[in-house]
Amino acid sequence: MTFVVTGSNGFIGYNNCRRLVEAGEKVIGVDDLSSGLAEDAVPGVQYHVRSVTEADWLVHLLQEERPRAVIHLAAVPRVAYSVAHPLPSTDVNLMGTLSVLNAIVKAGLVEHTRLVFASSSSVYGGAEVLPTPEIHPCNPQSPYGLAKLQAEHWCALFHRLYGLDVVSLRYFNVFGPLGRFGGAYSTVLPAWLHHLFVAPAYQPFLEGDGEQSRDFCFVGDVVQANIAAATRERGFAAEVFNIGRGAACTLLDLKAAIEEVVGNKPLPLERRPPRVGDVKHTLADISRARTELGFRPGEDFLAELRETAAWYRSQRPAPSAA
Ligand SMILES: NC(=O)c1ccc[n+]([C@@H]2O[C@H](COP(=O)([O-])OP(=O)(O)OC[C@H]3O[C@@H](n4cnc5c(N)ncnc54)[C@H](O)[C@@H]3O)[C@@H](O)[C@H]2O)c1
Structure with missing residues (x-):
């Protein structure tokens, strides 16, 4: 086809x-x-x-x-x-x-x-x-x-x-892999992994109290x-x-999960005020996709994070020869 x-x-x-x-x-x-x-x-x-x-x-x-x-x-x-x-x-x-x-x-x-x-x-x-x-x-x-x-x-x-x-x-x-850091418009997960693996000088941050949750797929x-x-x-x-995954994860839980998959390396986040217009929670009801598309999202979030982190690690700039 x-x-x-x-x-x-x-x-x-x-x-x-x-x-x-x-x-x-x-x-x-x-x-x-x-x-x-x-x-x-x-x-x-x-x-x-x-x-x-x-x-x-x-x-x-x-x-x-x-x-x-x-x-x-x-x-x-x-x-x-x-x-x-x-x-x-x-x-x-x-x-x-x-x-x-x-x-x-x-x-x-x-x-x-x-x-x-x-x-x-x-x-x-x-x-x-x-x-x-x-x-x-x-x-x-x-x-x-x-x-x-x-x-x-x-x-x-x-x-x-x-x-x-x-x-x-x-x-x-x-x-997931290839989900690149988007600079000023980046979403949290690529931004945090970018700091950990690619550009330590980049200051990662958390807007609001971190209790906002997302359906990470x-x-x-x-x-x-x-x-x-x-x-x-x-x-x-x-x-x-x-x-979606059909499961919610708060940003604080995401931070903890990332720290776990990178070997308990701390992820220091600068705290910032909540972003204006930010949606507090997202969570998909995926029952229709399950029934009509046979959609079955993965269940091992940590393994998926590990795969994503491995890709970020592979993007780390090579140390200069000088
Ligand atoms: N990544 C997410 O979390 C997410 C969530 C919801 C919906 N989506 C949707 O999924 C789709 C893919 O998202 P993504 O995360 O891979 O985005 P991405 O920015 O990584 O990829 C988009 C691609 O489209 C190309 N592009 C932009 N304008 C174009 C044009 N006029 N003609 C041809 N190519 C053009 C870009 O060069 C880029 O390679 C998008 O429609 C996005 O809105 C993504």
């Missing part, structure tokens, strides 16, 4: 391409390398350094390749960045998705190609019900979350208008969900699915 993966050189994209190639599939990667790295390339993948917003080019690519599925991951996925820069963020996160939807239809592939759209738990905003089911009202608190929700609606519209086979997966906090599980959604025999009618 042929798969197109957009955002192929990013964190989830790299892991997804690797799993597909290992399974013997043909994989076409599309990434403009705006944040992804050319070196994060999986041997065997055919890469195109292009933007998903290049509408005509994308139609042409799909006509040529006739993929069984497009796994659409390309995005500018930083919440804080989207608040500071709503235009470039929304251009990719919303218009880029519309461009992918348009390309499948214009390429004449509605009967042939399924779209798996990478949505986000940020569509919920601060959810009142935990674990949060997909039917929970959505109240995004950032341009990023709003663009993801609007993109889901565009997916649903393309299903209604053209019968497009499309599904949206709302990932919760994804972590391993990247291998997200890839499992993407492939299950891309290959399920029965098509989709623009359904949405939560993809």
Whole structure:
């Protein structure tokens, strides 16, 4: 089978391409390398350094390749960045998705190609019900979350208008190898591992009391969900699915877990005031994904943290020869 993966050189994209190639599939990667790295390339993948917003080019690519599925991951996925820069963020996160939807239809592939759209738990905003089911009202608190929700609606519209086979997966906090430190916009786990393994001079911090909790989902599980959604025999009618671990971890518990997996090395965090607009808790109700996608997230959080830490350790700059 042929798969197109957009955002192929990013964190989830790299892991997804690797799993597909290992399974013997043909994989076409599309990434403009705006944040992804050319070196994060999986041997065997055919890469195109292009933007998903290049509408005509994308139609042409799909006509040529006739993929069984497009796994659409390309995005500018930083919440804080989207608040500071709503235009470039929304251009990719919303218009880029519309461009992918348009390309499948214009390429004449509605009967042939399924779209798996990478949505986000940020569509919920601060959810009142935990674990949060997909039917929970959505109240995004950032341009990023709003663009993801609007993109889901565009997916649903393309299903209604053209019968497009499309599904949206709302990932919760994804972590794992290749989940790079994102500088000022980084999430806590990559930032803390960056300090421990790559740049000791970087001061890691904790905003608020640390009792806020997140549903941390391993990247291998997200890839499992993407492939299950891309290959399920029965098509989709623009359904949405939560993809998470289905378990919550406070930031203080995460700190303790990281300290344990790195051999009880202390992680000194500078305490900062709570971030304005920060959601206190996230926790996915994954029963729908379990039933309809056969989704089974891993159960050994410490082992997944260990694998992630090992990747960070491998990124440590070599000592200079001088
Ligand atoms: N990582 C998470 O915790 C998380 C959580 C929820 C949803 N998501 C979603 O999952 C998807 C993948 O996230 P990620 O963590 O791998 O992000 P990432 O930033 O690591 O990867 C995104 C990739 O998209 C590429 N890209 C950006 N704009 C592009 C464009 N116009 N055309 C082509 N490529 C472009 C970037 O160069 C990058 O390689 C995103 O849609 C994101 O919103 C991620």
